[in-house]
Amino acid sequence: MRKVIFIGAGNVSTSLASAFSNAGWSIVQVYSRTIDSAATLAKLYNSNAISNLSEIERFADLYIIAVPDSSISEIIDSIPIVNGVVVHTSGSTPLSVLSTLKSKGIGVFYPFQTFSRSRIVDLCNVPIFVEAGSDDVLNFLTAVGKELSHNVSYLNSEKRLLLHLSGVFASNFTNHILALTYRLATENGIDFKVLQPLVEETVVKAFTTNPKDVQTGPAIRNDIVTMEKHSAVLGNLDEQLQRIYNELSLSIQKLGKL
């Protein structure tokens, strides 16, 4: 049975561990700075929790670093010599940060999805982007990726950063727009759920074409009367919402002219 070790027990590890386990891998260890976090994930897969990287087993096939980007270099400095492939899962961190590692190989294994601990994501349709320090490791990571998803491809560090940035817009900003909408709706006695068919249709439509071509709403129509009504309502409720409304309306009009 192939062995994988998770370094980090957060959102990404939670979904990846499920996918690796389903694909027949043994999750031999889960590391986290706090042993309780490691134990929460480890116990789901009959795995060992550790909170000290010196305890890491040296002969796993794959070591997956899935920690906040800001902690990656600290983790790398603490990993002993291991006899397997070490990857990180970060969109915005180049492969080169791993180059000081003494391991069988280094790489990047980037599942392009938004992960939360409370919700395990099926990786089957999730694009996985790989990069590696050698062709052998690249082939290995591609094969591993294909066990989890039918969409695995190579992407270099520079393009991965641009993809990550695109993901921040498409996912983090979309989620935030919805979080602002949630507040606007619920604080005014409107059930947020009523917006679901609208948002679903918006997303389906956006991916049938260039979303620019199906823009609707007052800004693209230059319907100044409606925009002024909206702005007046927002001015009474929340100045930051009003600023975002004005900035995005302006941006809709500008993109519409391109």
Add this chain to the structure above:
Amino acid sequence: MRKVIFIGAGNVSTSLASAFSNAGWSIVQVYSRTIDSAATLAKLYNSNAISNLSEIERFADLYIIAVPDSSISEIIDSIPIVNGVVVHTSGSTPLSVLSTLKSKGIGVFYPFQTFSRSRIVDLCNVPIFVEAGSDDVLNFLTAVGKELSHNVSYLNSEKRLLLHLSGVFASNFTNHILALTYRLATENGIDFKVLQPLVEETVVKAFTTNPKDVQTGPAIRNDIVTMEKHSAVLGNLDEQLQRIYNELSLSIQKLGKL
């Protein structure tokens, strides 16, 4: 057979006409300022195209005004006395604009969805919000709504404006964020389609909870290094994108603290 007349032949009329026709209504006339637009929609339903409101038939059951908000008052001034119920379909226009009309009844029939001419929307799950000048007309419009959708409810003009504003955030702004993403991705050789599973997961997750509670990404983690990398990339590409990135990142952090 009950008769409906569409005043306006754009995005909203296109989807509503399909729904009314499926529900067994006869679409007797379609009005548009330009006869070609009226004819395009009319010919789908064996209906008459008109471009002069004086030609409107006086004995339809329902007259649906579906024109840009800025044209509603002009339309109202040109409608002759008719012996049916006249409604508008606008989220941001109060019922009271119809009060000068000499008709059997006035009301609002607001399907809460984003409509494009190129894509007919099934109204079955779309919330329809009604308002009327009398209880009789309200009951009539509620019954008509239920022929098209299983989600029909009353909403007054003031709350409808707030709902419409919520819809602008959830749909128009989300679509625009995706349009900006499309540009960012495709201009850098990234296939926009690769973002679809990410956006779909984001939306599904947002509606299982308060989206604020599942915010991911560098801003909510206060990951300054990643945000600076992103900002640097954007600074080289597009200053307006960079401004939107900074404004929305700030807003994510602010909402996260509430």
